[in-house]
Amino acid sequence: MVIVILGVLLxxxxxxxxxxxxxxxxxxxxxxxxxxxxxxxxxxxxVLMPEQTAVVWHIRMPxxxxxxLVGAALGVSGAVMQGVFGNPLADPGIIGVSAGASLGxxxxxxxxxxxxxxxxxxxxxxxxxxxxxxxxxxxxMRDGKxxxxxxxxxGVAVGMLLNAITSGILTFMNEYRLREFLFWMVGGLDYRRxxxxxxxxxxxxxxxxxxxxxxRHLNILVLGEQEARSVGLPVFAFRLxxxxxxxxTTATSxxxxxxxxxxxxxxxxxxxxxxxxxxxxxxxACALAGGLFLVACDTIGRLVISPAEIRVxxxxxxxxxxxxxxxxxRAQKGGGLS
Amino acid sequence: MMxxxxxxxxxxxxxxxxxxxxxxxxxxxxxxxxxxxxxxxPNGAGKSTLLxxxxxxxxxxxxxxxxxxxxxxxxxDKKAAxxxxxxxxxxxxxxxxxxxxxxxxxxxxxxxWWQNExxxxxxxxxxxxxxxxxxxxxxxPVNQVSGGERQRILLAKVLAQETPLIFLDEPTASLDLLYQxxxxxxxxxxxKEEKSVLIIAHDIKLAAKFCSRLxxxxxxxxxxxxxxxxxxxxxxxxxxxxxxxxxxxxxxxGNLDIHTYAAASHTNRxxxxxxxxxxxxTGDIMRRLYEGCYRLxxxxxxxxxxxxxxxxxxxxxxVIGQAFSEITEQQEREHxxxxxxxxxxxxxxxxxxxxxxxxxxxxFFAAKLIVIEDTxxxxxxxxxxxxxxxxxxxxxxxxxxxxxxxQFTTMIEKHELRELxxxxx
Numbered sequence: 001m002v003i004v005i006l007g008v009l010l011x012x013x014x015x016x017x018x019x020x021x022x023x024x025x026x027x028x029x030x031x032x033x034x035x036x037x038x039x040x041x042x043x044x045x046x047v048l049m050p051e052q053t054a055v056v057w058h059i060r061m062p063x064x065x066x067x068x069l070v071g072a073a074l075g076v077s078g079a080v081m082q083g084v085f086g087n088p089l090a091d092p093g094i095i096g097v098s099a100g101a102s103l104g105x106x107x108x109x110x111x112x113x114x115x116x117x118x119x120x121x122x123x124x125x126x127x128x129x130x131x132x133x134x135x136x137x138x139x140x141m142r143d144g145k146x147x148x149x150x151x152x153x154x155g156v157a158v159g160m161l162l163n164a165i166t167s168g169i170l171t172f173m174n175e176y177r178l179r180e181f182l183f184w185m186v187g188g189l190d191y192r193r194x195x196x197x198x199x200x201x202x203x204x205x206x207x208x209x210x211x212x213x214x215x216r217h218l219n220i221l222v223l224g225e226q227e228a229r230s231v232g233l234p235v236f237a238f239r240l241x242x243x244x245x246x247x248x249t250t251a252t253s254x255x256x257x258x259x260x261x262x263x264x265x266x267x268x269x270x271x272x273x274x275x276x277x278x279x280x281x282x283x284x285a286c287a288l289a290g291g292l293f294l295v296a297c298d299t300i301g302r303l304v305i306s307p308a309e310i311r312v313x314x315x316x317x318x319x320x321x322x323x324x325x326x327x328x329x330r331a332q333k334g335g336g337l338s
Numbered sequence: 339m340m341x342x343x344x345x346x347x348x349x350x351x352x353x354x355x356x357x358x359x360x361x362x363x364x365x366x367x368x369x370x371x372x373x374x375x376x377x378x379x380p381n382g383a384g385k386s387t388l389l390x391x392x393x394x395x396x397x398x399x400x401x402x403x404x405x406x407x408x409x410x411x412x413x414x415d416k417k418a419a420x421x422x423x424x425x426x427x428x429x430x431x432x433x434x435x436x437x438x439x440x441x442x443x444x445x446x447x448x449x450x451w452w453q454n455e456x457x458x459x460x461x462x463x464x465x466x467x468x469x470x471x472x473x474x475x476x477x478x479p480v481n482q483v484s485g486g487e488r489q490r491i492l493l494a495k496v497l498a499q500e501t502p503l504i505f506l507d508e509p510t511a512s513l514d515l516l517y518q519x520x521x522x523x524x525x526x527x528x529x530k531e532e533k534s535v536l537i538i539a540h541d542i543k544l545a546a547k548f549c550s551r552l553x554x555x556x557x558x559x560x561x562x563x564x565x566x567x568x569x570x571x572x573x574x575x576x577x578x579x580x581x582x583x584x585x586x587x588x589x590x591x592g593n594l595d596i597h598t599y600a601a602a603s604h605t606n607r608x609x610x611x612x613x614x615x616x617x618x619x620t621g622d623i624m625r626r627l628y629e630g631c632y633r634l635x636x637x638x639x640x641x642x643x644x645x646x647x648x649x650x651x652x653x654x655x656x657v658i659g660q661a662f663s664e665i666t667e668q669q670e671r672e673h674x675x676x677x678x679x680x681x682x683x684x685x686x687x688x689x690x691x692x693x694x695x696x697x698x699x700x701x702f703f704a705a706k707l708i709v710i711e712d713t714x715x716x717x718x719x720x721x722x723x724x725x726x727x728x729x730x731x732x733x734x735x736x737x738x739x740x741x742x743x744x745q746f747t748t749m750i751e752k753h754e755l756r757e758l759x760x761x762x763x
Binding site: 086216222224227229232234276278 | 393414417420425431432433435436440443446447449499
């Protein structure tokens with residue numbers, strides 16, 4: 001039920017996102033452009049303005065799709081991390097993903113590689129994120145187990161260390177490159193092209209599908225390590241698998257959009273309040289809601305101070321933080337966090 | 339101890355280490371099908387550690403655990419979970435999972451990794467929820483129910499695992515008496531279906547009441563193993579808990595009962611006190627003297643009299659007489675022997691009839707006699723004034739001291755009784 005509602009809202013917000021901006025495109029022509037580009041019969045004969053086609057198909061379409069992918073990835077990964085850690089305050093960045101991605105990105109910028117190809121920055125960010133996660137897990141692992149508390153602490157330590165290195169590199173960079181990095185740091189969806197879509201769509205979609213398939217096991221894992229083991233769940237293997245897939249998914253999305261906060265924290269929370277903790281429903285719902293939230297934030301950011309834009313990473317925090325606080329207060333009144 | 343069928347659990351020389359410390363030392367026991375085994379012992383005895391290692395949650399340093407003939411280390415995760423269910427001590431169900439979702443988790447070992455729960459699984463989950471009386475809570479988040487309800491939900495989960503062997507680590511902790519008993523009763527019912535239950539219990543009396551067998555653990559070693567009345571002995575309880583106690587069959591409840599107390603100094607053991615009682619007049623005195631660690635004898639107490647029950651519970655050496663009959667010559671002789679060899683004799687505030695007038699006569703043989711008088715003798719005389727006459731004569735003897743039971747109690751508490759006897763010697 002919730003899934004259907006989210007799905008409908010998602011389509012509506014995507015259409016609004018495609019239609020709004022400096023160049024206004026009416027709904028009918030927008031549908032015609034999309035239909036024609038996708039080769040849907042019946043739209044082939046539509047007469048379209050090339051300017052509108054360019055704006056909708058080459059600028060707004062990739063931007064919206066990236067928004068959906070990144071939002072979905074962050075939403076699902078956030079829910080998974082909260083489950084794996086058994087802690088409702090965990091988010092995808094908790095085991096060093098964002099810090100690692102930032103370091104990778106800053107290295108790519110510092111080496112001046114970003115001028116050569118637009119693929120360098122995402123690839124460096126992805127590599128950095130995965131190395132950071134690997135390091136975090138390796139530090140926490142003992143006797144073939146990944147205990148949750150040490151993992152959390154080593155995630156914090158690794159994050160701080162990598163952030164320090166990032167800051168160190170930044171102090172030696174010239175202003176132009178600093179700006180470039182800052183632009184990446186404050187995540188945004190502007191200037192995203194189809195290339196970015198192709199880069200992200202595979203890992204993110206596969207990651208989300210795998211995570212949704214593992215949802216039933218996550219249900220058991222959330223009950224606690226001993227409970228999970230007593231019903232025969234191989235805790236180590238599943239914890240590692242879930243962490244790995246969620247990290248790759250997050251890292252991929254971070255590398256195309258820069259770091260975007262609050263989606264991975266707030267979205268799973270809201271959805272859990274709405275439909276409960278059953279992950280088989282929760283994860284798909286978080287994917288839809290994450291995409292919905294991010295595209296909505298992006299659209300609002302584009303409209304409020306038009307023609308200028310507020311980047312989506314700022315918008316998510318602006319909308320997410322107060323709402324999150326409101327939820328917390330309400331939950332406290334209702335007796336305990338869910 | 340073993341039932342005729344194959345052993346459900348064989349524990350062979352199991353040692354468990356935590357860090358550098360050996361927590362469990364060389365434990366050996368078998369559990370047959372249908373047995374309800376209570377594991378008892380003081381805090382830190384290693385009960386939970388033992389249970390966890392039996393389930394394979396903790397590595398075994400040496401020895402072997404076999405479940406239905408399979409060594410546990412060779413069993414796969416899910417195979418093991420289809421044979422043994424384990425309920426841990428403190429479960430924190432976060433994120434608002436509902437009772438039904440938690441109970442369904444018990445069906446996990448029966449599903450392939452890509453499968454979802456079937457209707458059959460739901461039916462089984464609901465069946466056990468009905469068994470533990472929590473069907474109504476199915477859609478309620480577990481973190482919103484009471485402690486007793488939560489334990490029953492978790493018990494239903496463990497049962498939904500449908501294993502022939504069930505381990506429960508203190509499922510009754512922090513529950514009201516009613517729920518504690520309920521959980522034990524459920525377990526008893528489960529064992530009737532030839533399933534075996536191992537339960538860690540804090541409440542020894544409850545464990546003794548419901549379990550078919552007890553294993554007493556202290557310092558990681560098995561101190562006793564057997565039927566409750568064999569395990570719960572004064573010696574075992576002192577060894578395991580350092581507890582001074584009296585273990586007896588409670589005639590009111592029909593259960594094994596334990597009376598515990600803080601023991602007085604053992605030097606009192608050298609003093610023998612003989613108690614002449616009957617009709618419930620000296621139960622309290624006997625208990626206080628027992629706790630004071632005096633060597634006690636008593637007589638002549640009639641069978642079925644509460645004084646006789648108290649004397650039995652405290653393992654007092656006493657002369658027993660037939661109920662509603664006069665004291666025989668044989669009994670009289672034995673009684674006199676005890677009175678003569680005692681350091682002090684206490685004559686309780688008892689009523690006299692034809693049957694026990696002899697007790698009053700026997701009191702004359704005491705070297706030192708304390709007469710307890712709470713009610714005047716004429717109110718206690720049902721022997722046509724004979725008792726009053728004898729009693730009056732008795733009080734004229736110089737070895738006699740008269741006091742109320744209150745005064746006597748104070749005397750025991752202040753350890754004046756021993757001084758009194760020492761002076762005499």
